[in-house]
Each structure stands twice: as C-alpha cells, then as structure tokens.
Amino acid sequence: MPRILLVEDNEMNRDMLSRRLERRGFTILIAVDGAQGVAMARAEAPELILLDMSLPVLDGWEAARQLKADPRTQGIPIIALTAHAMAGDREKALEAGCDDYDTKPIELPRLLEKIGALLPKPAS
C-alpha cells in the first residue's frame, strides 16, 4: 500500500484530502509545516510527497530544495500543491525540485493521474 506524505497546514484541506486518498487505498502520513515535512520525509521515506507551497516555518519551495539536496530523500517524487495558480508558479515549483504541480481546488482524478505517473512501479 503506497504511503504518501501530505504536507498541508490548512486543517480542513488536510482532513478532506487525506480521507479521499485513503479511500483509494493510500496510507497517508501528515505534516503540518515545511520543517515537519522535511523531517518526516527523512524518517519515514514515503513513496511520494504532496507538498503545499504556502506553509509556515519553512515554505514549500525551500522544503522541496532541502528534500532534493538530501541523498536520503532526493529520490522521493514531490507534487507541489498551490491555490495561487499564477503564471510562473509551475516553473517556480519545478525549479525548486518538485516533480509535478497541481492547483487547488483539487480535481481528484487529475491528481490521482499525476500520483500514478510518479509512484514507483511494482516489480513484475
């Protein structure tokens, strides 16, 4: 069962998205700020990270940079999530090291497609 680390400071968005993903069979780990997200990624080595970009303590861009600079976590795919949806946001997230980008409000089928594309394929 793939484990996804959800880094999100908004309680309602965290609760809602984690429940929807759990219904699809994922195990969800939770972090509420960027620093906690980096620490949990190092400790838990999830298969994928969903990273909100507007986070307290350490923002998503800096968290992504730290995760991709660390040999322990640089192989974990990161999908950036943001409600900004500004021109250039996607490029900014990819420059920070994120592997993909999605906007809020979350369209779950679209997000699931991105998650599926980035999760490690099971050995046949």
Next chain:
Amino acid sequence: MSLRAAAPDAQRAKQAFLSHVRHELRTPVNAVLGYSELMLEEHPGAGFRDELSRIQAAGREVVERIGLLLDASDVEALDAARVSAILRRVRRGLRAPTAAVIGGTRRLLEQGERLPEGVREDLAKVLAAAGRLAALLADLVSLARAAAVQVDSLLPDARYGPLVEAAAAAAGEPRDSARSTPRPARDEDAPKRDA
C-alpha cells in the same frame, strides 16, 4: 498616486496583490468542494445528493468567477481606483454563489438526525469554510491589507501597501454595504471579461 511610473515593479506588485487575494478566496472554496465531493463519494445512495450537488455547483461557480475577476491580464495597472474596482467586483460577483453554498448547507443541516453518521460534521466544515469566504467578502479592507503586506514584502521599497490599503478602504465604505450578509443572485453580479 499611480504605480505606472514604477514599472516593471508595478507588474510584480499587481501579480503579488492579485495572487494573494486569489489564494485567500480559493482556500475556503477548496474545502467546500472537497468535502462535498467526499460526502458524495461516501454516501452514493443518500437522499441529500441533489442538494449536495447544488452546493458543489455553487462552489465551482465561485472558483470560476475568482478566475475571471482576478485575471491579471485584465488589469492594466494597480492604481487605487483599479484596486477599488477589482475588490467591488469580487464582492458583487462572489456573493450570490457563496450565499447559495451557505443556504444549501444550512438546509441540509436542518435534517439533523436523519443525516447519515459523519455527514453533519462534514457539513459543519463546509459551512465554516463558506462562512470564512463570506467574511472575507464582507471585510475587503482586511483582505486587501493582507495582500498589501505581501506586496510590501515582495517590494519593500515600493510603498505600494498604503495605496492598496487606501483603495481597499474606499471599496469598503458603508455605501457599498461591505458588511451586509450575502444576498440572492443578480444578473449584473456575474463577472464579465469586458467589464
């Protein structure tokens, strides 16, 4: 006072201001849409699905209008008059679909014990998120002040914050009914690209 003279910083200020307002408004709508979709997924045969679908449709309308009303390409410059006009259009354009979300959610909550387990709690979250959105629309001065802080942090020497705040204060004057509760939809509230 105009920001035109400060270009190209004016472009960045405009982007930062609109981006922050958009982010603040979309965050509660994300919860409205997410929880309504979650309840539809968890209770496929429930009798409240029609009302929930209407709530969801109203939430999607809010998102669509935010995109139209805060489209940066539609804004030439971030002068005080323009900021004030944007804020007024946002309030007028979002009030009706926000009221529809709140009204629909309250109607569902009136079913009380007849609702499946857990649904009342999720509806309460939808109501709280929609209430947050309504509060933002009712207090545009605070919303714009927060956006001005973002602009100031991006361009600390530009002093755009006071301008944005002044425009927001103008948009929040009593004659504009800034603190009234959401009212029913009116055709002229719909956002128009050529407005």
